[in-house]
Amino acid sequence: MANKLVSDMCLPPHLAHLLAARRLTTAKDVLSLPEVELMSLLDAGLATARDAVRHVSEFACPPCQTALALLEERVRLGGGGRLATTLCGLDEALGGGIPLGKLTEVVGPSGIGKTQFCLKLALLATLPECYGGLNGRVVYIDTESKFSSRRMIEIGQKSFPQIFRQEGLAQKMAGRILVMRPTSLSDFTKSLEQMKVTLLQNDVKLLIVDSVAAFMSSENERGTTGFTQHPLRWALSFLKSIAELTRIPVVVSNQVRSQSNDDGYHYSFEVKRMGDGVGAERLESHLVAALGIQWAHAVTIRLVFESHSGQRFIKVAKSPMSPAVAFPFIVESSGITLLNDDGIDVSGPEITSIRCQGGSQKGA
Amino acid sequence: MNHTDEEAYAALRGCDMAPNKTAQKLLLQGAQNAWDMLSEEQSQKHITTGSGSLNDILGGGIHCKEVTEIGGVPGVGKTQLGIQLAINVQIPVDYGGLGGKAVYIDTEGSFMVERVYQIAEGCISDIMEYFPCHHDKASSGQENLQPESFLAGIYYFRICSYTEQIAVINYLEKFLGEHKDVRIVIIDSVTFHFRQDFEDLALRTRVLSGLSLKLMKLSKAYNLAVVLLNQVTTKFTEGSFQLTLALGDSWSHSCTNRLILYWKGNERCAYLDKSPSLPVASTPYAVTSKGVRDAGSSSCKRVRVM
Numbered sequence: 001m002a003n004k005l006v007s008d009m010c011l012p013p014h015l016a017h018l019l020a021a022r023r024l025t026t027a028k029d030v031l032s033l034p035e036v037e038l039m040s041l042l043d044a045g046l047a048t049a050r051d052a053v054r055h056v057s058e059f060a061c062p063p064c065q066t067a068l069a070l071l072e073e074r075v076r077l078g079g080g081g082r083l084a085t086t087l088c089g090l091d092e093a094l095g096g097g098i099p100l101g102k103l104t105e106v107v108g109p110s111g112i113g114k115t116q117f118c119l120k121l122a123l124l125a126t127l128p129e130c131y132g133g134l135n136g137r138v139v140y141i142d143t144e145s146k147f148s149s150r151r152m153i154e155i156g157q158k159s160f161p162q163i164f165r166q167e168g169l170a171q172k173m174a175g176r177i178l179v180m181r182p183t184s185l186s187d188f189t190k191s192l193e194q195m196k197v198t199l200l201q202n203d204v205k206l207l208i209v210d211s212v213a214a215f216m217s218s219e220n221e222r223g224t225t226g227f228t229q230h231p232l233r234w235a236l237s238f239l240k241s242i243a244e245l246t247r248i249p250v251v252v253s254n255q256v257r258s259q260s261n262d263d264g265y266h267y268s269f270e271v272k273r274m275g276d277g278v279g280a281e282r283l284e285s286h287l288v289a290a291l292g293i294q295w296a297h298a299v300t301i302r303l304v305f306e307s308h309s310g311q312r313f314i315k316v317a318k319s320p321m322s323p324a325v326a327f328p329f330i331v332e333s334s335g336i337t338l339l340n341d342d343g344i345d346v347s348g349p350e351i352t353s354i355r356c357q358g359g360s361q362k363g364a
Numbered sequence: 365m366n367h368t369d370e371e372a373y374a375a376l377r378g379c380d381m382a383p384n385k386t387a388q389k390l391l392l393q394g395a396q397n398a399w400d401m402l403s404e405e406q407s408q409k410h411i412t413t414g415s416g417s418l419n420d421i422l423g424g425g426i427h428c429k430e431v432t433e434i435g436g437v438p439g440v441g442k443t444q445l446g447i448q449l450a451i452n453v454q455i456p457v458d459y460g461g462l463g464g465k466a467v468y469i470d471t472e473g474s475f476m477v478e479r480v481y482q483i484a485e486g487c488i489s490d491i492m493e494y495f496p497c498h499h500d501k502a503s504s505g506q507e508n509l510q511p512e513s514f515l516a517g518i519y520y521f522r523i524c525s526y527t528e529q530i531a532v533i534n535y536l537e538k539f540l541g542e543h544k545d546v547r548i549v550i551i552d553s554v555t556f557h558f559r560q561d562f563e564d565l566a567l568r569t570r571v572l573s574g575l576s577l578k579l580m581k582l583s584k585a586y587n588l589a590v591v592l593l594n595q596v597t598t599k600f601t602e603g604s605f606q607l608t609l610a611l612g613d614s615w616s617h618s619c620t621n622r623l624i625l626y627w628k629g630n631e632r633c634a635y636l637d638k639s640p641s642l643p644v645a646s647t648p649y650a651v652t653s654k655g656v657r658d659a660g661s662s663s664c665k666r667v668r669v670m
Contacts, residue, residue, distance in 0.1 A: 027527050031530040031534075032526070032527065032562075032567070032571060033571075034567075035574060037570075053534055054537075054538075056531070057531040057533075057534030057535045058534075058535050060527060060528060060531035061521070061528065061531040061532045062521055062522060062528055062532070064519050064521050064539070065519075065522075066516050066520065067475075067477055067480050067515040067516070068512055068515035068518075070477045070520055071478075071481060074477055074478075099476075103473075233559075237557075241524060243473075267606060267608065267624060267635070268606050269624075269637065292598075293595075293596060293597065293598065294559060294595065294597070296439075297438045297555075297595045298472065299438075300472075300473065300474055302439070317439060318438055320443055320444070320474055320476045320479050321476055321478060321482070347630040349630070351439075352438075352439060
């Protein structure tokens with residue numbers, strides 16, 4: 001909508017001429033100027049400038065819906081739509097699984113099981129609907145060369161023996177997963193751009209990016225503190241818009257980096273009251289997601305994978321409709337398995353922390 | 365003209381106005397004296413946040429005719445509070461609410477209708493609890509307290525670029541003229557697209573201040589509350605990184621009230637950072653399955669989706 005042409009807006013002729021003469025061709029051109037600058041550029045009075053802005057705004061403004069209409073549409077399109085992870089407890093906490101049309105992030109230290117989780121999701125999305133899948137293709141953007149077809153088939157055979165015993169089904173399922181291995185950031189952005197057009201046509205039902213942080217940490221060493229990672233911001237908006245446009249779940253994995261102190265965790269008004277009560281906490285070096293706080297704001301659901309007290313946990317760290325809850329899990333030959341489906345209530349900001357202590361590091 | 369004072373007075377009375385009011389009209393068109401403002405302020409109802417202690421530090425709730433900015437780290441409950449306000453503004457006048465409608469401008473795509481439905485149900489069940497006698501009457505006549513009717517009272521705009529965000533704020537003037545019952549405009553979040561792809565920072569500041577002036581004007585003209593949700597960022601001050609609300613220092617002048625949501629140990633807290641009339645204060649609050657409530661009041665803290 002931002003690139004809507006002024007010439008398509010049926011403006012009153014004198015306004016249309018005025019804007020065209022100054023090469024203000026899109027809604028974006030007109031609206032991203034402050035009033036005074038627009039006046040001087042158009043060489044016109046305040047009334048004319050305001051009139052132009054008012055007309056253009058009305059055309060560029062997206063349509064309004066009531067929340068009720070939104071709900072009805074959701075119901076019509078099939079109950080919100082989720083991709084079940086087949087991890088019962090997690091599915092229940094998320095209201096049925098990974099939501100369609102939203103951006104879901106999986107973050108955790110290396111070797112914890114993020115890729116295992118992604119592999120399983122990819123497989124699930126290809127399954128026929130009667131087995132709880134989405135019966136479609138999957139695009140798997142593998143930036144770290146971690147995708148393993150053999151491992152995926154193994155997960156499939158162990159977790160759905162009844163399906164994979166059928167002749168040729170493994171081939172059919174695996175054939176629906178398209179793995180892309182971009183080698184640089186520009187490669188990555190290019191393939192994203194291409195995808196926008198082809199996703200819908202090719203019946204793609206899931207997009208996975210594993211991991212989105214790979215290029216950032218290699219190409220943009222200093223980028224993590226200052227938010228100068230422009231191509232990444234673009235990728236972020238783009239992934240969100242793909243999710244909404246095509247109503248498919250988009251799952252991205254994110255790495256962690258260690259942070260040595262509490263910098264950037266408190267507001268100025270908190271600092272003066274804290275004193276040294278936090279000294280003990282500081283000794284533990286803690287991990288934070290590799291992509292900063294801006295990225296975290298943008299994802300709809302964040303699942304944190306962590307290990308402590310000798311166990312691994314999946315935590316629902318951010319979700320508009322879920323409780324703060326953690327599930328202990330293990331990685332076995334059939335993929336990720338929850339040890340219990342009830343989950344452990346987590347209180348406070350602990351839900352967003354990422355720990356990596358003593359978790360048995362078997363099977364990457 | 366040779367009128368005596370008494371005649372003049374009688375003429376003024378004829379205008380059906382208090383004498384000082386007429387004088388004020390003559391002095392400066394459109395101005396209002398401080399005493400009238402006070403009485404108007406006192407008669408004004410506020411939009412409840414769902415948490416009593418949060419209402420207390422805000423002086424009764426979110427105020428109409430004011431711009432309130434709410435910021436916080438991801439996952440602390442900004443969107444939850446935004447949705448809660450969109451529901452609470454619709455509490456009927458009979459039950460102590462404003463009986464208005466809400467405009468919800470979603471820039472992040474984090475508006476989940478299922479959750480809105482759940483919060484609406486929570487709100488209705490609380491109303492029924494506080495007004496048990498009304499409930500008896502409800503079976504006879506008033507049966508409009510359905511979650512669906514609350515959902516129908518939220519006008520939702522989904523914004524995908526900053527151009528659209530500017531457009532929608534410009535368009536609001538017309539929209540609000542057509543929908544006079546709107547009492548709150550929520551923008552979730554004001555930051556997202558502007559941080560995403562606005563190259564020229566000086567221009568960004570000017571465009572943003574233009575927007576905030578427009579919002580301020582709308583809030584006064586249509587007697588409604590404007591709530592802006594904002595993200596946080598890190599800022600380097602006095603030798604260390606600290607959290608601060610995004611969009612910079614000049615933006616922070618553009619809202620009347622500023623509320624920061626943060627974690628304090630295991631509790632969610634709200635801190636009133638800026639207000640022209642209220643003292644700086646902080647209070648804990650909770651997000652339950654029913655929505656935003658007082659901390660510790662609820663026995664069920666776990667949100668369950670059916």
